[in-house]
Amino acid sequence: EAGVTQFPSHSVIEKGQTVTLRCDPISGHDNLYWYRRVMGKEIKFLLHFVKESKQDESGMPNNRFLAERTGGTYSTLKVQPAELEDSGVYFCASSLIGTSGRNEQFFGPGTRLTVL
Amino acid sequence: AQSVTQLGSHVSVSEGALVLLRCNYSSSVPPYLFWYVQYPNQGLQLLLKYTSAATLVKGINDFEAEFKKSETSFHLTKPSAHMSDAAEYFCAVSATGGGNKLTFGTGTQLKVEL
Numbered sequence: 001e002a003g004v005t006q007f008p009s010h011s012v013i014e015k016g017q018t019v020t021l022r023c024d025p026i027s028g029h030d031n032l033y034w035y036r037r038v039m040g041k042e043i044k045f046l047l048h049f050v051k052e053s054k055q056d057e058s059g060m061p062n063n064r065f066l067a068e069r070t071g072g073t074y075s076t077l078k079v080q081p082a083e084l085e086d087s088g089v090y091f092c093a094s095s096l097i098g099t100s101g102r103n104e105q106f107f108g109p110g111t112r113l114t115v116l
Numbered sequence: 117a118q119s120v121t122q123l124g125s126h127v128s129v130s131e132g133a134l135v136l137l138r139c140n141y142s143s144s145v146p147p148y149l150f151w152y153v154q155y156p157n158q159g160l161q162l163l164l165k166y167t168s169a170a171t172l173v174k175g176i177n178d179f180e181a182e183f184k185k186s187e188t189s190f191h192l193t194k195p196s197a198h199m200s201d202a203a204e205y206f207c208a209v210s211a212t213g214g215g216n217k218l219t220f221g222t223g224t225q226l227k228v229e230l
Binding site for chain 1: 120148150152157158159160161162165167206208210216217218219220221222223
């Protein structure tokens, strides 16, 4: 069974440019999450989808970040325009249906974003 | 609200020695607790989780952790370190019945020396 996949693995862009990150969850997983780790700091929650609906987007830093999950399958996270402080590793995770908090989240390898 | 504190951003042990990685949590509701490991160039992999059943939780690769409510701790241990255990370890908490958001600690890089 394929795990969570993310594309690209690395992205280097200049300040002011736009970048779109993609996440393909494990097939059948209704829950999809985005997290971010800025260098030297903890992994922080960005948002949570249940199917195509945003369940919790309390961690989104600002309106330069836009996440979508059309059709409840893969998800994209767009940063527009990118700023220096957006650099970090963006992780995607997925889990089975349910929001009890006990379900294991399966993580992708992450996208390392560098904004110059 | 939840928070996690991992004491020691870097821990070094000798091969064959005991591994102890510390995690303390804060939660206003009964927590679910997780330990994840990240090997180089890979995603986070679940080692073990506490979901209010047994307080001593056994995970993969001989790791285990004990939930101690009185100490608000969930320390990770392994009796005998192996070179392949070198990785970064993350403790995380989620709230029971409050959605699935994970709150992570800052991570502990484990180095295993010969």
